Amino acid sequence: MSYRSPVAELRFILDKVVPLAPVSATEKFAEATGETVDAILTEAAKLCDEVMAPLIRNGDLHPAKLENGVVRSSPGFKEAYEQIAEGGWVGISSPVEYGGMGLPLTMAIAVNDMMSGANLALQLNPLLTQGQIDALEHHASDEIKELYLPKLISGEWSGTMNLTEPQAGSDVGALRTKAEPNGDGTYSVTGQKIFISWGDSDMTKNVCHLVLARLPDGAPGTKGISLFMVPKYLPDANGEPGVANSLKVVSLEHKMGLHGSPTCVMSFEGAKGWMVDGPNKGMAAMFTMMNNARLNVGVEGIGIAEGAYQKALQYAQDRVQFKPIIEHADVRRMLASMKAEVFAARSIALACAVAIDMGHATGDEAWTARAALLTPIAKAYGTDTGMWVSDQGIQVHGGMGFIEETGAAQYFRDVRVTAIYEGTNGIQSMDLVGRKMMDGGKAAFRLLQEVEEDAKAGREALPDLADAVWQAAETLREHTEWMIGQDMQDRFAGSVPYLKAFARVLGAHFHLRAAIAEGAGSRHAKLAAVYIRRLLPQFAAALAEAREGAEGLYALSVEDLSA
Numbered sequence: 001m002s003y004r005s006p007v008a009e010l011r012f013i014l015d016k017v018v019p020l021a022p023v024s025a026t027e028k029f030a031e032a033t034g035e036t037v038d039a040i041l042t043e044a045a046k047l048c049d050e051v052m053a054p055l056i057r058n059g060d061l062h063p064a065k066l067e068n069g070v071v072r073s074s075p076g077f078k079e080a081y082e083q084i085a086e087g088g089w090v091g092i093s094s095p096v097e098y099g100g101m102g103l104p105l106t107m108a109i110a111v112n113d114m115m116s117g118a119n120l121a122l123q124l125n126p127l128l129t130q131g132q133i134d135a136l137e138h139h140a141s142d143e144i145k146e147l148y149l150p151k152l153i154s155g156e157w158s159g160t161m162n163l164t165e166p167q168a169g170s171d172v173g174a175l176r177t178k179a180e181p182n183g184d185g186t187y188s189v190t191g192q193k194i195f196i197s198w199g200d201s202d203m204t205k206n207v208c209h210l211v212l213a214r215l216p217d218g219a220p221g222t223k224g225i226s227l228f229m230v231p232k233y234l235p236d237a238n239g240e241p242g243v244a245n246s247l248k249v250v251s252l253e254h255k256m257g258l259h260g261s262p263t264c265v266m267s268f269e270g271a272k273g274w275m276v277d278g279p280n281k282g283m284a285a286m287f288t289m290m291n292n293a294r295l296n297v298g299v300e301g302i303g304i305a306e307g308a309y310q311k312a313l314q315y316a317q318d319r320v321q322f323k324p325i326i327e328h329a330d331v332r333r334m335l336a337s338m339k340a341e342v343f344a345a346r347s348i349a350l351a352c353a354v355a356i357d358m359g360h361a362t363g364d365e366a367w368t369a370r371a372a373l374l375t376p377i378a379k380a381y382g383t384d385t386g387m388w389v390s391d392q393g394i395q396v397h398g399g400m401g402f403i404e405e406t407g408a409a410q411y412f413r414d415v416r417v418t419a420i421y422e423g424t425n426g427i428q429s430m431d432l433v434g435r436k437m438m439d440g441g442k443a444a445f446r447l448l449q450e451v452e453e454d455a456k457a458g459r460e461a462l463p464d465l466a467d468a469v470w471q472a473a474e475t476l477r478e479h480t481e482w483m484i485g486q487d488m489q490d491r492f493a494g495s496v497p498y499l500k501a502f503a504r505v506l507g508a509h510f511h512l513r514a515a516i517a518e519g520a521g522s523r524h525a526k527l528a529a530v531y532i533r534r535l536l537p538q539f540a541a542a543l544a545e546a547r548e549g550a551e552g553l554y555a556l557s558v559e560d561l562s563a
């Protein structure tokens with residue numbers, strides 16, 4: 001069986017679990033009616049299933065190549081990309097005035113979920129362009145917007161994000177790339193960037209790099225960083241690609257997976273650039289792009305998990321060992337857990353997207369705070385789910401999972417980087433317990449209160465499941481109160497397990513909602529029981545670890561670790 005986009009599941013979640021209805025009820029997104037949602041999901045699914053998914057092995061077996069300074073994409077990618085662009089899929093949630101569809105981000109997230117399951121390496125290209133569109137929309141001058149947004153939204157040009165340098169990874173403030181004013185409003189950008197996804201390709205007529213660099217008088221650290229638009233070809237008087245800019249791809253990385261996505265070492269050699277937003281405001285602008293990308297990367301994990309699950313499910317029905325292996329209890333356990341994890345992670349990501357849309361449409365701070373709280377959870381849990389489910393997918397295949405020809409291993413290799421890029425999952429967790437709790441936990445407590453109220457309301461229909469969710473939310477609330485009183489070092493030491501516990505509670509909450517919506521004995525009620533009875537209890541172990549703080553870790557000295 002080949003990949004089939006989960007249209008019905010997405011539709012169910014947007015109807016019953018994380019309703020899109022409040023978003024569609026706003027003036028800004030009034031067009032996002034049920035009919036539009038159906039049309040978007042159905043059309044995008046055709047592209048995913050018939051055009052993108054059949055190319056997934058091509059990306060793995062025939063990686064992008066650097067030939068005479070130009071990146072040649074994997075066979076078939078260019079043609080598939082043209083269909084993505086022609087269908088308007090790059091600009092689903094981009095402003096109508098620049099050629100976008102103007103739909104809620106939630107729709108783009110649902111489509112990106114399907115596209116990631118179909119072909120992650122290819123999907124990463126439009127995903128980065130979407131992030132760039134978002135950053136330009138919010139931070140660029142009208143001149144830059146008018147020139148670049150229509151081309152990016154139509155997919156004629158693509159966008160990249162250039163943060164990382166050899167010495168500046170998680171510590172972006174250590175970057176050394178320089179931007180010197182040319183005296184005519186433009187800048188000369190010089191420096192080396194590494195790990196730049198889709199830093200070049202033959203799929204688009206221009207590649208627009210958003211580059212973080214420091215002005216000559218820029219302060220050290222993140223405070224002195226500015227953001228520049230540095231296109232591969234300088235736009236001519238008609239806004240078409242003109243002369244080549246002074247930048248090049250030095251080499252492509254050889255990677256564990258995601259071979260279809262070229263990861264470039266870039267050299268900027270006095271390349272002409274235009275500042276986006278003001279001097280030293282680079283991090284704020286880049287954060288707009290990164291926040292968009294963080295949620296999308298979480299969704300990449302979910303898409304891969306879906307693909308890996310579908311493959312494992314099929315294999316388990318075909319493979320006979322005494323009987324079809326799907327009839328063995330342990331295989332059934334793996335498949336049920338995989339499906340339950342995907343549902344939970346998908347619901348959390350969509351809840352984050354809905355909060356972002358509600359924040360934009362209403363300006364209500366509570367929605368914006370909800371979105372900020374959910375972003376690191378959606379990113380880390382989505383990608384952890386991608387890794388765990390694709391790992392289980394290999395296990396279901398037995399020895400054949402370790403053999404490349406089944407494709408089960410490719411999911412595992414491809415998804416691994418999603419827990420690393422866009423800020424490692426460790427950095428996401430620190431963001432959750434640090435910056436996202438600067439409000440004294442207000443956004444977290446408000447969300448947990450909703451979880452508890454929902455659980456109370458569900459007691460009549462599904463008492464066992466509802467009680468378990470209420471109890472878990474209450475325990476998490478108590479832990480959060482305790483944690484806010486701890487110093488940062490102790491919070492950071494427990495941040496990864498704390499995020500996992502938070503995600504577990506939210507996952508259980510959404511499963512419970514689905515179960516109540518469909519009723520006792522329904523498919524979703526059975527799946528919810530798997531999640532709440534078997535997976536939710538892990539939250540308690542995670543919180544126990546989170547409570548341990550840092551002392552015990554540092555008690556074990558570097559010498560002890562080396563002994």
Ligand SMILES: Cc1cc2nc3c(=O)[nH]c(=O)nc-3n(C[C@H](O)[C@H](O)[C@H](O)COP(=O)(O)OP(=O)(O)OC[C@H]3O[C@@H](n4cnc5c(N)ncnc54)[C@H](O)[C@@H]3O)c2cc1C
Pocket residue numbers: 161162163164168169170171194195196197198255258263417420421422423424425426427
């Ligand atoms: C395939 C691929 C594609 C990529 N695409 C892009 C791209 O398009 N654009 C771009 O700019 N970058 C890109 N990156 C870079 C990516 O974002 C970085 O790899 C990532 O941010 C981590 O940085 P690093 O590799 O230097 O690891 P490091 O920062 O060296 O981290 C190593 C380990 O230390 C931990 N760590 C580091 N600092 C802290 C801290 N303060 N507290 C706790 N733990 C910490 C990390 O969590 C990690 O576990 C890509 C990377 C890869 C592999």
